[in-house]
Amino acid sequence: MIEFINQWHGRTVRGVLLAALAALAGCTSTTVDEFRQGETGITSDEAVVILGRRQASDYETRSEFVQCVGDRMARGEGAINVVPEQEFVDAMFPWFEPRTAPLRTRDLEQLMAENVVAEKMSEFGIRYIVWLDGFTETTDRQGSISCTIGPGGGGCFGFGTWEDDANFDARVWDVGSLTNVGTINTDATGQSYLPALVVPIPLIARVEANACSRLATQLKDFVNGS
Amino acid sequence: MSSAKFLIRLAALLGLTFLVGCGVSTVTIEGSFPTPNISKLPLNVAVYYDQSLRDFAYMEYSETGAEEFNVQSGQSHIALFNAVLPAMFDGVVVIDSLDDAVAAEVDAVFTPLIEEFQLALPTKTKLDVYEVWIKYNMRLATAEGDYIADWVLTSYGKTPTETFRSTEAAINDAAVVALRDLASSFSLSFAQVPEVRDWLAQL
Numbered sequence: 254m255i256e257f258i259n260q261w262h263g264r265t266v267r268g269v270l271l272a273a274l275a276a277l278a279g280c281t282s283t284t285v286d287e288f289r290q291g292e293t294g295i296t297s298d299e300a301v302v303i304l305g306r307r308q309a310s311d312y313e314t315r316s317e318f319v320q321c322v323g324d325r326m327a328r329g330e331g332a333i334n335v336v337p338e339q340e341f342v343d344a345m346f347p348w349f350e351p352r353t354a355p356l357r358t359r360d361l362e363q364l365m366a367e368n369v370v371a372e373k374m375s376e377f378g379i380r381y382i383v384w385l386d387g388f389t390e391t392t393d394r395q396g397s398i399s400c401t402i403g404p405g406g407g408g409c410f411g412f413g414t415w416e417d418d419a420n421f422d423a424r425v426w427d428v429g430s431l432t433n434v435g436t437i438n439t440d441a442t443g444q445s446y447l448p449a450l451v452v453p454i455p456l457i458a459r460v461e462a463n464a465c466s467r468l469a470t471q472l473k474d475f476v477n478g479s
Numbered sequence: 480m481s482s483a484k485f486l487i488r489l490a491a492l493l494g495l496t497f498l499v500g501c502g503v504s505t506v507t508i509e510g511s512f513p514t515p516n517i518s519k520l521p522l523n524v525a526v527y528y529d530q531s532l533r534d535f536a537y538m539e540y541s542e543t544g545a546e547e548f549n550v551q552s553g554q555s556h557i558a559l560f561n562a563v564l565p566a567m568f569d570g571v572v573v574i575d576s577l578d579d580a581v582a583a584e585v586d587a588v589f590t591p592l593i594e595e596f597q598l599a600l601p602t603k604t605k606l607d608v609y610e611v612w613i614k615y616n617m618r619l620a621t622a623e624g625d626y627i628a629d630w631v632l633t634s635y636g637k638t639p640t641e642t643f644r645s646t647e648a649a650i651n652d653a654a655v656v657a658l659r660d661l662a663s664s665f666s667l668s669f670a671q672v673p674e675v676r677d678w679l680a681q682l
Contacts (some may be wrong), residue, residue, distance in 0.1 A: 311606050346513040347663030351656070352635075369516040451574055 281443030281458045283467045287475065291427065291434035294478040299380035300334035301476060303340045306386035307351040314385050317401040318421070318465060323383065325469030331477050336377050344373055350471065362431045379428050381476055387421030387439075389461045398449045409449035417460040418442045423472055435475060480569035503538075503546040506647045508555040510655035515666045520679070525585040525622070527577055528557055529592060537596040542603070548646070550598060552654060560591060563662045567669065580622040586682070587627060590618040594631070596652065601640050609649040610658040615642045617665070619675060628674035631650040634661035 295301070300444040303323045305314030316338060342349045348370055355361040361382070365371050397409030423437045443458025485529035538546055564571045572583050580588045592615065599610035613634045619627040636656030637650055669675060 307637075311608065313608065313637065343513040345516065346659075346665055347517070349513050350659055350663040352660055353663050353667065369518070373516065432587060 255262040281441060281463050283376075283439065283441040283463050285467050285471050286438040287435065287471060289435045289475070291430070291432055292478065293378055293381075293425070293427070293434055293476055295333060295380050295476050298378055300336050300377045300378045301381045301383060302336040302338065302377070303385060304338055304342070304349065304354070306354075308354075308356070312353055312388045314387060314421075318387075318461060319385055321462070321465040321474065322383075322423075322469045325466060326473045326476075329473075330463075330473055331473055331479070333473060333476055334378070336379065341379075342375065344377070344381070345370065358426055358431055358433050361426060361428075365428075365431065374428060381434075382426040382428060383466050383472060383476075384424045385421055386424075386427070387419070389417055389419040390462075392416050392418065396447075398447065398453060400449075408436075410451070411449050413446060413447040413449075416442065416444050417458055419460045419464040421464055421468060423468060425475065437468060437471050437475060439464045440473070441467070484585040495682065496548060500502070503549050504548060504647055506650050506654075508550065508552040508651055508654045508658070510561045510651070510658065512658065512662060514562055515566045515662065517566060517666055518665075519566065520568050520619050520670065522568045522682075523585045524564065524568045525572050525574045525580050525588045526560060526564055527574050527580075527588055527590045528560075529590060531562055532556060532592055532618050534620045535593050536594075537598065539598045539600070545595065548598070548650060550596070550650060550654065552593075552596070555654070555658060556591070556593070559658050564589070567666055574592075577624065583622070588622060588624075590620070592616045594617070598653075600646070600650075601654045608642045609646075609653040610635070610637045611638070611650070613657055613661065615661065619678075626679045628672055630672050630674070632661065632668075634658065634664065636660055645680070650653055 283456050289441060303319050303326070305316060305319040307313040319338050323337065326333050327335040331419040347353055348364060348367070355364050364372070392415070394413070394415040398409055398413050400409040401407055419439070419441045421439050423439075424433060425435045425437075426432070427434045440462040441460045443460040443463070445458045446456040448456075486510060533553045535556065536549055536551045539548040539550065541547045561573075567664040570585070572585065574580055574583055574588070577588065577590075593613060594616050595614035596610075597610075599608075599612075600605075601607060604610070615632045615634070616629065617632055618629050621627060634657045636653045636658070638652040639654060640649065670679060
């Protein structure tokens with residue numbers, strides 16, 4: 254009887270611990286701010302290109318994040334034609350390289366005066382250029398984990414935690430009117446945990462994935478004008 | 480197998496692993512370079528790749544002075560110029576010697592040279608990016624060897640650190656960005672170089 258109570262007690266404690274850790278792992282909060290400066294709308298024969306800003310000296314917008322936002326905008330209800338970033342940049346070479354890319358809509362106006370640029374834009378059917386700028390930062394690393402290995406086996410023990418903060422700005426340029434039609438900011442934060450009882454169990458907050466998902470949904474609605 | 484032989488082999492294996500870990504790592508820059516979308520100049524140009532450019536390699540040393548990375552970028556520079564120059568000029572011919580220029584009947588001879596190469600690794604800069612910086616000397620002369628222009632151009636490329644990417648791959652990616660930067664600035668600024676502009680006005 255005592256053995257049964259001990260077993261039941263052990264299972265309950267483990268269950269509560271796992272449930273608590275699972276709940277903590279889901280602790281990601283995302284805030285999306287939209288600032289609209291003009292009317293938007295897109296037809297089925299028009300497309301959007303999403304480009305990452307790479308002018309900053311100490312970071313650059315990861316191409317994987319740019320691709321993630323593009324992939325999500327191109328599927329589901331209200332899907333939009335999205336031109337892949339690398340395909341567009343290569344086709345436009347050398348006009349959209351980090352050193353030569355337009356920083357303001359005024360620069361885009363000058364760029365569109367080049368016949369080759371205007372023709373390529375028309376070939377792709379680009380209606381909007383979305384500039385993504387941001388990065389994910391890891392802060393507040395705490396705790397420690399130590400692992401040992403010996404002839405009889407090995408294992409880890411300890412606890413680690415850290416916070417991730419993904420902050421991205423999306424500026425939407427209308428290629429038709431050569432104006433900035435809006436800005437969407439996404440800020441996602443989340444706490445990740447790594448408890449280790451013999452085996453490390455990573456409970457990672459999917460901060461960048463959440464930022465990508467929320468930003469893509471908001472951008473799709475924004476571009477569609479809904 | 481006796482335990483003594485096993486221990487000797489294990490020690491030899493560990494020794495080899497240690498030596499491999501300490502050796503210099505060679506990175507040969509590889510990348511594809513798109514053709515620039517720019518208006519061609521009505522010129523026939525010969526390009527001469529000096530042996531120092533063809534064989535260009537940069538050695539990065541560790542903080543203890545040991546050879547760490549040997550970055551070989553000569554051939555990638557040639558691939559880049561071979562992609563860029565035909566988009567800039569009506570006719571481009573590669574010559575093996577500057578003496579061949581007159582026979583090639585060209586308007587000018589272009590000679591690119593690398594003056595300096597710098598590599599910045601995250602382990603040293605404490606930034607989350609790999610950086611490559613290259614300084615070039617571009618020379619333009621007539622087929623007879625008379626001076627037209629001689630100017631300096633710099634290019635820069637960086638790539639962020641990623642969890643499952645090797646240092647060699649990151650160095651390659653940063654170098655390819657730097658080469659693309661060279662191609663963009665060279666192709667867009669060529670006609671704006673004062674001496675080149677004056678020479679073009681005389682033609």
